[in-house]
Amino acid sequence: RLREKEQEIQRFEEESWKKISFNDKDFEKVLGWIEANYQSYNHLPEDYKGQDPYKDHPFGMEYVYFAATNGFLQNIDPHSSIIDRSSWARMRAEAEDSTFEGIGALLRGGGPREVVVETPLPGSPALRSGLRAGDIIRKVDTVDITNLPLSDVVQLIRGPRETIVKLEVERTTELRNLEIPITRDVIVQTAVSSRLIDASKVGDNLVGNNKIGVIKIQSFLYMENNTSGAVMEEYEKLLKEAGGRLDGLVLDLRGNPGGFLNEAVEVADLFLPPGRVVVQVRGAGEYKVEKTERSVQIQGLPIVVLIDAGSASASEIVASALMDHNAALVLGERSFGKATVQGITTQGSVVIKLTTARYYAPRGYTIQVYGVEPDIAVSDELEGTFPPRWREEDMWKHLPELKKREVDTHRKAWADSVAAAVGDNQAAEDYIKAHSNDALKTDFMLIRSLAYVRAMQTHPMQ
Template sequence: MSLKFRRIILGVGAIALLSVGVMAWQPGSDGYRQANAATDYQQLQKFSQVMEMVRQAYVEEVSDEKLIEGALSGMLLSLDPHSTYLDKEMYKQMNVDTKGEFGGLGIEIQSAEGGIRIVSPIEDTPADRAGVKAGDLIIKIDEDLARDMSLMEAVKKMRGKPGTSIMLTIFREGENAPLEVKITRAVIKVNSVKSDMLAPGYAYLRITQFQQPTVQLLSKQIRELKKRAGGTLSGAVLDLRNNPGGLLNQAVAVSDLFLEKGNIVSTKSRAGKSLSFDAEPGDILQGLPMVVLMNNGSASASEIVGGALQDHHRAIVMGTKSFGKGSVQSVVPLNDGTAIKVTTALYYTPSGRSIQATGIDPDILVEQVVLKRDEEANKRASNSVSEANLKGHLANGNGKKKKVKEEMGEGPSEVMQERLKLDTQLQRALDLLRGLHVLRG
């Protein structure tokens, strides 16, 4: 039996087998099922015919595996930007990513018209240090046009041996010409939770990604900040800016830390069971004022947290509109070590809002303004004169009082003090917390 004849037999057998599977899943009347089965058979027959023609006539010999994987990749890519086929290498790497250590540049990306869109650079990674920003459009990777690549092809090209470099050509809104950014690859260890004091009594909590240990790290650092504050906090900022998302269960657990009761998030799907996640009693901050900072780099799991705290009026959301990724992807492993990631549901906040393509609108809109250190202004401020500077001024009669720092515990680190000078959104968040604390008495 010739090779060609065997392939035709196999192709027809696959068509027959798939057709039986399709028929078994078709709803409705027998006539409806039969009509759809006939259409499906014709489409599968067309696929088999094209595949056989490529085998026979393409300028180079192509393996059946490559053709099938290309077909699967194209099929999923045609659905939406987040559905994709994962070959063995990508599936293995995806499992490593969620544990917080992987190699590459440190950016979250998605497919876009004309190239690859950067959802968010991950904090303290090569891409972040190189100045890459959320919303940048990658139009070239080295000398290759990004518009000609699938998302997985772009990921493969950007990942590589630590220490090697890559050139990204990006288009940034507001710039007159494309920018070339050279980035050196590194083994990226993402510390998903960071914390500090904004001022005595006011906690700063930063989540860069939602990974397996996130909620445990966050709980631990809140307890440590309470000790630094002398046992009592006055308020907290939860910074989710440029957080591209991550694991759903960690987003739910983080939301639950600050909520006493009520729904956190629900999902609705066309097939399969819709899910709903509710909070359990216990607010780790015991109702203290909270501000959540978000921007257009806040996506997916970070939008779940922001939406839940906003809908329950547990926190004030400040900053700019979030990214708007409100879809659920299910990863289905296949027998040969590959997998598919397919969009199966949409997220809904406790009030029933869909995040998809709308995002979270802040309660208080605060655009990020780039500030520069003004040494002259600082010098003028330090040279200002008040009553206390006048020789022979009268005492105020209040007597000596403890400093606020002694009453409330430690203040911000030097790094945080420098950051506060330049981060206008963080400044406004701290101002708001102080105002809320005064109103609460």
């Protein structure tokens, strides 16, 4: 119902704009007025609590032209835009292996929503100082963060190593707010990471004597290190840690916003034989089919792919390719639904992203708006629910959906047999309940997925 209401508002706004007469001369008048008057508006109010956007670059007409160009491009579709080169470089660096100085905690919310600690990172200053998953941050060093954007809250929390930041947090198990001093340190973040799960980590009830590897890909946006090479490094590391044999592998694409198309193709190449179609790219005067070239690198074991509403673009290419070629079982929530390709060009001090084509899965359908539907829905919530998520269909001016993936009855029968073998997954639910209040948040979807990896050992895809 919420989504229907949003779509109704979008349709109303689009129809309203059609009734407004606004031409290029009107646009020039607006720019002329701004140029004549902007000096009166270039100072922020004294009580502004966020990071000063004019601190390094005084406000000028270049900001107006930049914003106007972005408005024009985003009126074409929501993924076309311009970005200044320094922001583009920073975004790519943060998506790849990078370090920063802070407390090491994942946060969510901001703006009108409460800022909540999603989870402290393992071994982080936040965890060592007693910050817990679910804590609600109220103040940072006496600064009330109510209604502050999340990016501003993050800037307040980060700072030089060996300095102290004090967080006032609300915790449901405490009668009053807590003040937690945290000594900042260097936090290392990697684009591709891995972990081995065995009985010593989660107990016999969940995995028995199995050793299951997990490879997490944060994004396909790299600067120097290619993603596929990093995935192979982590896979070989897992094999060594497991004593030369893995009983299953989880490829975690949750929250992966995408990146470069060629990186998605090369990652899919690791799991598929040569000559298999990974993706088709179709645009005005453009038709390209990307196929695997190398011999398969990762095979001979059950493979599960995890997706959610944050899995978009390049991560959806990988998930749909492994699904269409029956190389993996896809679990989780419906993905974001972005099946458009953006060309990247650099002009002067800006990078221009312009939508130039659509991409199609190996079987010829597009996941635009529809997203990748998992073979089996698995919740990432404590209660096992599937709350509404922000996806492509909620974005202004998104490209319309086209042909949807047809049901593969053979694959569905196989997925149903795996689900039947798992049953109510009670061992996972018991584990989640027992660890629901841990300081380090339990990964609910990952814990629930382990039973499916084990079931695939006795119910392989035929």
